[in-house]
Amino acid sequence: MVAPFSPDEIASEGIKPDEYEEIVRRLGRHPNRAELGMFGVMWSEHCCYKNSRPLLKQFPTEGDRILVGPGENAGVIDAGDGLRVAFKIESHNHPSAVEPFQGAATGVGGILRDIFTMGARPIAVLNALRFGTLDNPRTRQIVSGVVSGIAHYGNCFGVPTVGGEVTFDQAYAGNPLVNAMAIGLMETPEIVKSGASGIGNPVLYVGSTTGRDGMGGASFASAELTDASQDDRPAVQVGDPFLEKSLVEACLEAFKTGAVVAAQDMGAAGITCSTSEMAANGGVGVDVDLDQVPNRETGMVPYEYLLSESQERMLFVAHKGREAELIEIFERWGLHAVVVGEVIEEPMVRIRFQGEIAAEIPANALANDTPLYHRELMTDLPDYVKTARQWSEAALPLCDRAGLHLQAGSQTWTDVLKTLLDSPTIASKQWIYRQYDHQVQNNTVLLPGGADAAVIRLRPQTGDQAAAFVNTRKGLAATVDCNGRHVYLDPYEGAKGAIAEAARNLSCVGATPVAVTDNLNFGSPEKPIGYWQLAEATRGLADGCRDFGTPVTGGNVSLYNETLDSEGKPTPIYPTPVVGMVGLLDDVTQATGQGWRQAGDQIYLLGVKLAAIADAPDHVTLGGSEYLAVVHDTVAGRPPKVDVTLEQSVQAACRHGILQGWVQSAHDAAEGGLAVALAESCISGQLGARIQLPEIAAAARWDRLLFGEGGARIIVSVAPTAIAAWEAYLQAHLDGNWQKLGTVGQPAEPLQITTADSQAIIDAAIADLAAVWASAIERRLTAS
C-alpha cells in the first residue's frame, strides 16, 4: 500500500522516513492525518528525548530526601517537618526567539502548571536567560520582550521571581535561551501523579478553551531556527496569567477533595501528550470525545484539537460519581470543567470526533516505547577544542603591576576592573529584576542582587499546615547556574563546574545543597560535535551531582538551538546545561548576603591561595574567562578544572562559618575572578575594602591573579570578635587553602588592592565602581 502522505508532508510533522516506517509497523496500517500529527509531536525530542535519553540515564536520581524523581511533572523533595517541595526547570527558547513577550510569558506559565499539577502551590520562580550582545537592535528587542513577558506572567499570577542569571554573548544572538525554574510547596496530603487508573473513571478537561494557537509547538521547538521561523509564529502560544491564577486555586481546591485520581498539565502537544502520558503511565487506555472539548474557534478538525497548545488547560481523571463536585469548584473560579471521556482497559488512546473514531493509537507507542538513537561519540576532540587549547597566556600582551600594555595603549588594573564591571554579563541585573515582583507572598528573605542565591521562607499559606508554620524560620535557597563558555571549551569540566558553582552559591547563603533540576540547552545532536558536547556535558553533570550529593529530580532537554544563516550554515549556541539547584536552611535569619556588613570586619579568601596560583594553572586560569572574552576578545584556553575535594571542604567551611554566626558576608569568585568579586561585595555593602596581597611568585601574571576564574574560591567577611574561632576552624579543616586578605573599610573609603610592598594596583572609589556596574545594561538598552 502506498503511503497516503508525500515525503514532504511526513517531514513537515518532524518525522523521519525510518520513523514513518516504524509507525506503520506499530499500527499495522498507515496513520491518518491526525495520527501522523500525534506521532510527530510525541516523537519529537521535546517530548520523548530520543537523542538524550541514553545520556540522561547516567544521572543519579535517588537520595534520602528525594520523594519524586524524573518522569513526573516535577521532582519533589522532603524538606523536613512534613514539608515537601516540588521544583522543575523548563525552556521556552524557540518561542522566545520568534515572539519574545509571549514566548517567555508562556514559558513561565508552563512551568508553574507543572508545579501545581503535583498539588504544590508555586512559591518562587527563577530564570536563566541567555541573549546576544546588546549592540544588536534585535537582541535589545528580545531582551525587553522576554523580561516584560516574564514579569507579566509571574507578577499577575502572584509568584515572586526571586532570582536567576543572565549572560550576554554573541553565541546566543539568533537563539536566545529562556529557562524558567519554578518551586512549589505541596498543599495536598498525597502527591498528585499523572498515571490514569480505575476503568470507567471519567476524564475531565479543565481550564481554558482550545483554539488553534500554539499548533505543533513541540515539533517547532525540536528544529533549528531559520529566517522562515518567523512564519511559525502561530506555533507560539498566548498566555493568560489571570486564568492560570484562577486555575491554581481551583486545582488545589479540587485536589484537596480527594476526588481527583490523576492530573496532567496540557503543555507541549496538548491533548495528545496529556492523554497518551496519563494512559501510558497508568498502564490503561483513554477514550476521549473531542466534541465535548470547550473550544474558542469554530471549524477545528481533530488534527488541530490534538496538536493545539492553548495555555492554561489540564486533564484530570476523577473518581466516578464525584465529577459534579469538581465541576462546581472550577465553575466557581470561572473555568471550564467538562467530562470528555473515560479510562478504558484496552491500553489505547482513542479519540472520537463527530461520532467517528478520529485516531486510535496504543498509548505506549506515543508515550513510552518511543524511538531511541544511540549515536556514535567522536573519538577525537573537535577541531575547535584543539585550537582553543593551543592558546596560552603567552599570547597576551605584556602586563606588570602598573597595568596592561595593549597595542592601543596602556590600561591600569582599575581601568580593566571597570571594563569588566561594565560587561553586561557581570553588571547589575537590576533593570531586569526590578520589573519582577520578587516579594509577593511575603516570604522573600534575600532580595535579588544581594546574595549568591535566592532565599525564601518555607511557609504553607493555606490548608492544615498553615497555622503551625506562623513565624517559621525554615528556609529554601535556590540558584540557577551555567557558564556556557566554559562548557563550550570543555563540556565535561564546564558542566561539572556548573554543579560546583550552584552548590557554592547555595553555600554562600548558608544553605545545604539538596537536589538538582537541569535544563540541557544544546545544538543539534545529529551532528558529531553537537552530540559530543551533549554526551560530555551530561557525563560532567552526572559526576558533579554524585560529588555534591545532589540527585537530579527531572528537567528539560532543548536541542537544535541553532540559527541557520542566509547561506543555510548552522551556528549552534554554546552548549548550556543550566543547573537549577535547591538547598535548605533551618533558620532564614542566618541567611547571608554578598555585601560587606560592617567596617572593620576581616576579609578572607577560601580556596586556592593567591600565592599558589602560579602552581595551579588548571584550577585558577584565564582560559575561557570573562576577562579574556571582554578585554581581549578571545574565547580560548581551558576553563578551570573542578577540584572536588577542595570545593567540598571550602563550601562546608563557608556554611559552618555562617551557621556559627562568624561569617557576615559570603560571595564566590566566578566571572571576573577575585577583583570583580571584591568589587561586588563593596558595591553591595556600600563599604570600601583594603586588600593586601601576599608575596607573589614571578611566574603568575597579574591579570590571572586579579581576574582568573576557578579555584573553588569564596570571599567572606568575619566580625573581629569571631576571628580566633574562625581561624582555628579553618586551620583544622581547610588544609592551608585559605588566607586573610584584608579589612572592610568605611562607606567613603575605596576598594584598594595593594601589593606585598604596599603599592596600590587597584584603587577605586566605590561610588565610581557602582555607577559603572549599575548602569551598564540600561545604558545599552536605551542606546538608540
Added chain:
Amino acid sequence: MNVSVIVFPGANCDRDAAYVTRDLLGQPTQMIWHEDRDLKNADLVIVPGGFSYGDYLRCGAIARFSPALQATVEHAQRGGLVIGICNGFQILTEAGLLPGALMRNRDLHFICDRVPLRVERTDLVWTQHYPDQAVITVPIAHGEGCYYADADTLQAIEDHGQVVFRYCDATGAPTPESNPNGSLNNIAGICNRQGNVLGMMPHPERVSDPLLGGTDGLALFQSVMSKQLQTI
C-alpha cells in the same frame, strides 16, 4: 477587630494581608469572596493587591461592580474603615471612594523596589503609631501606580490634608528623583476627607514581619488596631 479581606479572582496579596492581621497581630480575619455581599461584621475591610479579574480593561475597573465591593462602599459610607493596597487603591479610586486615578508608571515598566515614604499625617487612625514626619521604607510592586488627579482635585486633596504618604528621599524630601512612578506631588497614598478610607500603592503588609528584615509597615496595622491590641 474583625478584619475582612476581599478576594477577587486574580487578587494575589489577599493572603499576605491576612497573614499580618490574623497570624502576626491575632485579629479575627475573614476572606470574603467577591460574589458575597456579606462582609461578616467587618470593622476593617482590606481591598488587597493583585490583578483583579486580570485587570485587562483598566486596573480595578471591573472589581468595583462586584457585590463585595458594593458592600465595601456602603461600609465606608457608614464610616467603616477601608484600606486599599496597590490594586486595592486602584479599585477604591474606580469605585469613587477616593479621588483621582492611577496611571501607567512614568517609565512604562512594572517596578518592584523598596522606597522611602514620608508619613504626612499622624493624626489618622491609620498612622497614629508613626512619629511625626516619619520616613519609612516600604516595598512597591506595580505597573500602574502613577497617581493623577486634575488640578482642582489635586488642590482640594492637598488643602484637606488628604495626602497620607509621599515618596521622598532618605532625608524625607519629596524630590523628583525619589518619585518612582511619576505620581503627581509624589503621592503614594491618600485618604478620604473623613479619614476612614485609605488607599496606597506601597505594600505595608510586605514589611510587617521582622523575620523578613523590616517592620515599617507594621505600625500602620498596629495603629488601626491599637485598641484591640492593647487588650490582648
